[in-house]
Amino acid sequence: MHTRRDVVIFDFGGVLIDWNPRYLYRKLFGDDEAAMEAFLAEVTTPEWNLQQDAGRSWDEAVRVLTAEHPTKADLIAAYQHRWEETLGGPIDDSLHILRDLKKAGHPLYGLTNWSQETFPFAQERFDFLALFDGIVVSGAEGMIKPDPRLYQTLLERYDIDPARAIFIDDNKVNVEAANALGIHGIHFHDAAQLRAELVRLGFLP
Template identity: 50%
Template sequence: MATANTAATPTIVVFDLGGVLFDWNPDYLYRKLIADEAERKWFLANICNGEWNLQQDGGRPLSEATATLSEHHPGHAQLIHAFYARWTEMLNGTLAEGMAIFEALETAGVPLYALTNWSAETFPYARKTHPFQSVLQRFKDVLVSGEEKLIKPDARIYQRMLERIRKHYPGAQAEHLVFIDDVQRNAEAARALGWRAIHHTSPESTAAQLRAWGLPA
C-alpha cells in the first residue's frame, strides 16, 4: 500500500504485542496467590513491578533478577519466585479487537512487523505455543528486546527495527512506518524519530487513527 509521501514504498505497520495483540497481565497469576486485592496491587506496584520486569526484557537473566529481588525482600521470596516460575499463567490468549485490526491490515496486504519488550528467556514459549505462535508466524519479522539487549523507549531499538525492515524494503524511511504501542512513552519515542505512532488506549481509537491515515482497520 502506498501513500502520497511513500512513493513505491509500502506503508508498514509495526505492532507492540502485549496489551495490543496479546493479553498479558501479572494479575492473572497473582489473583491465585494473593487473595486480598489491596495487598496484591501493592506487591505488583512495589516488589515485582513493571520497572523490575523491564530489566529482564532488556536481557537481564531471570535467575539473577529473582535472586537479587528475593535477597532484598526475603519475606516475599516465594511470591517473587513465582513471577517467572509461573509466568505462562500471566498470558491469556489474544485480544480479539486488536487482532481484528491486525487482520484487516493483513488482508489489505500491509506489511506487518512486531517490536516487543519481552525477555529472551520467556519469548520462546510464545514462539511455540498456540495461539501466539500462529500470530507471530504472520509477521514479516519480530524484534524482541531481550534478544537485542535494548528496550523501548531507547531510540536504538527503533533504529534497529528500521534496519531490519530495510532488508525487505530498502527504501523504507521513518515516515513510512506506523507504530502501535499501549505504553505512551514508547509511542512518543517512535514519534520523536519521525514514525507515525499511536498510543493504543482502545481498539476503537487506534482503528480510527489508522483509517485517518488511509489504512484499513
C-alpha cells in the same frame, strides 16, 4: 515527493496480547487483593520486570529480589516459574485489525519490550505472531523502548523507511520516541480508536 505509508509496526503487550501479572497472583493471594497490589507495587515492581525486558536473566532477577525480600521467596520465584500464567488471551478486536491489515497486503512488524526467555511462550500460544514479517524483542537486543537504538535496530534489520511506517503502542512515551525518528506513532487506547485512525490514514477501507 510524498512517500505513502504502508508498513505497520505493532507493540504486543496491551495492544494485541493481554498480559498482566495479576492473572497469576490472584491465584496466590486469593481474596486479599490489597496484599497482592502491595506485593506488585513494592516487590515485583514494573521497573524490576522491565530489567528482564532489557536482557537481564530471570535467574539473576529472582536471586537479587529474593535477597532483598527473603520472606517473599516463593512468591517471587512464581513470577519466573509460573510466568505463562501472567498471559491472558489475545485482544480479539485488535487481532481482527491485524488480520485485516495482513489481508490488505501491508508489511507487518513487531517491536516489543519482552524478555527473550519468556517470549517463546507467547510465540507458542499465539499463532497470529506468525503473521509478522519480522519481530524485534528487546530482551534479545539488550535495550528497551523508548531507546531510539531499538527502533533503529528494527528499521535497519528489515530495511524499513521510517517515512513509510506507522507504529502502534499503548505507551505514550514509546509513541513519542517513534515520532522523533520520523515514524508516524499511534497511541493505542482501544481497537475502535485504532481502526478509525487506520481508516483515516488510508490503511484500511
